[in-house]
Amino acid sequence: MRTTFDAEADAAYITLVSEIAPGRSVRNEIVDTAGGTVVLDFDQAGVLLGIEVIGATKLLDGEFLAGAERIDQA
Template sequence: MRTTFDADADAAYISLTPETAPGRSVRNVEVESAGGSVVLDLDSEGVLLGVEVLGATKILDQGFLAAAERIDE
């Protein structure tokens, strides 16, 4: 599992698979949350590949974000 965080976009991505080939995610399910939204990335068989969190600083624990790999630096 790999977690990345982009503070400029206030977005985090939690990858649940070692490597996701381009085009593998074919379905996205968006769930609105107070202060942001959560997008589930699924493959053609319904396997959850990853979770994108928009408005991450409002939705996720700050300690979790602090441990994430920063991609905005």
């Protein structure tokens, strides 16, 4: 599992498989909440590949985000 966080976009992505090849994600389930949006990415077989969290600072625990790989820093 790998978690990335972009503070500028306030978005996190939790990858649940070793790698998501281009085109593998074919279906998305979108859940809108008061604090943001959660997008579940599935492959053709229905396997959950990853979870995108928009509004991450409101929807995820701060300690969890602190351990995420930052992708907004050069």
